[in-house]
Amino acid sequence: MSILYFALTTLVTFFCMEGITWLTHKFVMHGFLWYLHEDHHQPRYQGVFEKNDAFFVIFAIPSISLFYFGVTPELNFLFFIGLGILCYGIAYFLIHDVLIHQRFKWFKNTKNKYLVGLRKAHKIHHKHLGKEYGECFGMLYVPKKYFSM
Template identity: 45%
Template structure:
């Protein structure tokens, strides 16, 4: 397999995983597998939740593709790489940045990451199975990008105003 083909399969899989995660979240996790996902929508003192089983499921699928993929010679090895890459990004963005499950990455001032956070907060406004919105991870509705831009501009202008009032004069 050429490096170009391997990269193409990996990137296509990564992109597909965003759609797949949205679909599974909306129609399966908020549907028949709500009994597992519900733990993610309620506050609890535990570091691990039933919802984490989804991470194990996708990790197992990715591992199986690695193991049977003949060290990259077979196309499905690179599908496994794409799934693993998406899972890694998902972990850092969703679990670390948004939910703070590990405390080494504080909230970001980046407009895109703030928009992601806003969309996710909207999703968690409901604790039940029905009535949620915003099921994706990396794709953000334009309205949240606009809100994040406006909030950032407002914070900048407040900082400038406060900074100029405190200067020599």
């Protein structure tokens, strides 16, 4: 198989992860696993970790598994699906934990219109302290209205 096929597989997986993230956030994190996600919606926890961080481990398992099965017995498309998931996980960390929640102070003073819109949409998501009435469950896709607020 060609490198173009593998690159396309990684890219398509990355973009499909936005839909998977939206569904998982709305129906799993705000559903039956709310007890892990709830502390993320409360006023800022002072520790290094919150229970919500368990989702990084949970979501890494499919990627790690796909890496393993993607090299057994030889390199195949499963590896590149795992790579797309990993790339999305890195983007999620940088956008969600670094830019939005500023757990690390790397992009503190951004004026980029897209990144400001992302922050506004996420603030709207967090205005609800409970699991009901949520909105803006995705991460990279932001409805147009948040750019004009």
